Amino acid sequence: MKRNDFLKKGLLGIGTLVAVPTVVHACSKDSNPKGDVAIIEDCELSPSETAGPFTIKTPADLMRANIVSDRTGVAMLITLKVLDQSNDCKPLSSAFVDVWHCDAEGYYSEYGGIALQPTDFTNAHFLRGRQTTDANGNASFISIFPGWYRGRAPHIHLEVLDKSEKSIRTTQIAFPKSVCDTVYASTYYKGEADTLNTRDNVFSNSIDGNMADSVSGNNTDGYTLLKTIVV
Template structure:
């Protein structure tokens, strides 16, 4: 399916319309408001290597799907990932796997629970986790909800790129501008302002510019579109 058709049909399937940006809205300076710049002006640099965190996907091959919402509620989010190959003049990298996973609006992860990190039991659930294969443009998209937060971490999405054999190429995380998070977290499906800022987060503190979403456009009624380029 072509990307434009995916965006249209996928969003309508959720009963919402997600705005598709025509400009890149940068959010690189810690928690400042994003600034608009022209597309294609960014330097091609290797994306930061980050931890998978305490809640990685256990069986990603079983989660080949674009709509990862499941039974979770929250502000709609279309995640659009573009993968570039640093070793090949930063050309789009097609045919690789992109895995994404993140917590729900209350800060809970599926596939885990009954432990010190997450007491609520979601060990038999598989929400907000998925895998897609990049197309000829190096792109993969996911229909999700805006992630919530949990104590000690700034809001984030986990992401891993793997080759066709399932071997990991790059593990990283995506950060969000505080201004948008504050707007989303004031809605009913979330638990208020996050307790950790991007520049105080132990993952983003030394790599925020490379982790921050390239663009994040939309609103709480219609949903948001996140665009992020990952260089491997």
């Protein structure tokens, strides 16, 4: 399914979310457009990062492309391409991809009542989902732009698993500060993040590998995030 058709169908009826990103080539980590597919020159493995502390508890039960649930925020389409380093960096098909991130206020579903997150969302399952990569190694999720919480730069968690659900690579995606600042000045978000990528304890030594290949769009039409993951 084409990206724009995917968003149109997925966002239909989600009242506070906005429509389809029409710009797909702006704002990469070096401010140069890369297009729809990132070019992996050295085919380096994506950085291995922690999955916690808010991992998906039952990912097999969350096989879905639209992970928004009842959350509000700026629309975002997450498009991931998974490449297999052991196979000449060719696209990896039929792999599971799990994605999870916090909402606009910095809260995670499936957790709560703890020091890290006193607000209780243990019975909710928003902003979590699983997809299977297609023949081109692609998997897409309809979501909202993640918020932030104290001590971490804005990020998305993801895990790639093989057909038997054995974990292949767990990593995280970082965002350009300029895009975050624009989104966080809008309704639903709580202002500028308190932690820069360079001061984040996860990204400080791996920011180039973690940074999204491109994040393009605007607060009205929504954003498209593109990221290539090498496993």
